[in-house]
Amino acid sequence: MEFILYGNRESGHSYKARLMLTLTQTPHEYRPIDIELPRDRRPAEFQQVSRYGEVPVLLDRGQAYVQSNAILLHLAQRTMKFYGRDAVDHDQVREWLFWEANRIGISVPNLRFCLRWIPDTKPEVLDWLRARALADLDRMNSEFGERKFLLGEIPTVADISCCGYLFWADQADIDLSAWPHVQRWLGDISALPGWKHPYDLMS
Numbered sequence: 001m002e003f004i005l006y007g008n009r010e011s012g013h014s015y016k017a018r019l020m021l022t023l024t025q026t027p028h029e030y031r032p033i034d035i036e037l038p039r040d041r042r043p044a045e046f047q048q049v050s051r052y053g054e055v056p057v058l059l060d061r062g063q064a065y066v067q068s069n070a071i072l073l074h075l076a077q078r079t080m081k082f083y084g085r086d087a088v089d090h091d092q093v094r095e096w097l098f099w100e101a102n103r104i105g106i107s108v109p110n111l112r113f114c115l116r117w118i119p120d121t122k123p124e125v126l127d128w129l130r131a132r133a134l135a136d137l138d139r140m141n142s143e144f145g146e147r148k149f150l151l152g153e154i155p156t157v158a159d160i161s162c163c164g165y166l167f168w169a170d171q172a173d174i175d176l177s178a179w180p181h182v183q184r185w186l187g188d189i190s191a192l193p194g195w196k197h198p199y200d201l202m203s
Helices: 010-025 046-048 068-079 089-102 104-117 123-144 157-172 180-190
Strands: 003-007 029-032 059-060 063-066
Touching: 003 010, 010 059, 010 068, 010 104, 010 157, 046 059, 059 068, 063 068, 068 089, 068 157, 089 157, 104 123, 104 157, 123 180, 157 180
Parallel strands: 003 029
Antiparallel strands: 003 059, 059 063
């Protein structure tokens, strides 16, 4: 198989990578990794290709790619799908990928992780993550009040990156009804041919 993806069903970063493969109808093999295992006990084949010991990892013709946004960008360039229309769009895609990695890709996933798996998280940490998540959603709601997708009328890997953990917003104790434009955008993404919910796609 030309493409092999290592991931985990609870990892939104893994979901983003597999969603891109699915939406672009790219044939691939998916290999789940138990991330509850210590890193040195994970499959040897995974340890050999995972530079940081994390999921996701994409193998493309034997070359390993890590970090979800780098994987998305590689696939967009490789398939020339979900990459935008021209060089200006390509630059804007990269801007949004960097924004996601610093903003909503930190706030919502970590808030979800603490609420689900670290019950003794200090309240001030939860408050900080929640405030950051709400600010990020405010930013996105403003964007989607003006355009259908982040770059306008067409979806790109910027949208795939930013949506990853928002399909689990309830697990972060976030009610998205406070951000109707974000809700509408997620609905448009879920209407794309081939879209599946994280737990359905990553099972």
